[in-house]
């Protein structure tokens with residue numbers, strides 16, 4: 158897709174090399190350029206000669222070996238995540254004020270993160286629910302913060318509003334999503350969510 162694709166193999170991704178990533182492209186010139194850029198931009202015609210600025214972004218052989226072994230397991234990891242997501246959705250779909258992630262017909266979600274929205278009907282805000290879960294040993298993460306609200310882009314997007322992104326940022330969070338999550342752990346998490354709802358609404 159496009160001129161190039163960028164992939165992250167950071168530690169929390171479905172397959173990981175600890176840090177690092179890869180670029181895919183069908184453009185041989187671009188491939189040569191990015192290979193050179195990651196390797197200090199050493200010039201081919203003269204040793205230790207730099208015509209432009211490069212980086213030390215090489216992946217080590219050890220990391221690559223981990224990545225290859227991970228890639229062999231990718232289908233299984235995705236299968237686990239899809240199974241875990243289906244169980245989460247089964248347990249949470251009738252909970253008032255909790256919106257579970259939709260999957261449209263022509264798309265296969267790999268559930269890198271299992272994401273939910275907390276609406277007013279739940280009786281607790283997203284942050285109150287996260288605190289309730291944290292007190293019971295369940296770590297969660299909020300959705301990412303939109304570009305236009307990031308300090309570094311504040312001037313660029315000044316005065317612009319993106320209400321859907323802002324709503325998602327305020328109401329969304331990720332439940333534990335590791336491929337290795339067990340059925341009983343997911344049932345425990347859903348049970349604590351149920352307790353939170355009962356405590357918040359008295360139902």
Ligand SMILES: *Cc1c(COP(=O)(O)O)cnc(C)c1O
Pocket residue numbers: 164165166167177178301
């Ligand atoms: C993975 C990820 C990153 C980190 O990517 P790297 O290329 O490994 O630095 C940053 N932001 C989001 C939203 C990500 O999912």
